[in-house]
Amino acid sequence: ITAEQEQRQVKRLGAVKADRDSDAVAAALARLRTEAADPEVNLMPVLIDTVRTYATVGEIMGALADEFGRYVETPVL
Numbered sequence: 001i002t003a004e005q006e007q008r009q010v011k012r013l014g015a016v017k018a019d020r021d022s023d024a025v026a027a028a029l030a031r032l033r034t035e036a037a038d039p040e041v042n043l044m045p046v047l048i049d050t051v052r053t054y055a056t057v058g059e060i061m062g063a064l065a066d067e068f069g070r071y072v073e074t075p076v077l
Helices: 003-019 022-036 044-052 057-068
Strands: none
Touching: 022 044, 022 057, 044 057
């Protein structure tokens, strides 16, 4: 990935974030966190709804990490 491609993608991401409804994104992420806490809930419908609000992959992964944590590999030599 060239620096020019990276800058173009950063601008596109900024435009998406500027044009979306931030309140809807926050509500969708909050719902995702709530539903992820229940092991009986199918997360696919809430994930689809969250994506439709233009939440980013990073935001979605952050919400899921709040509930499930992040895997950190322990190196073994």
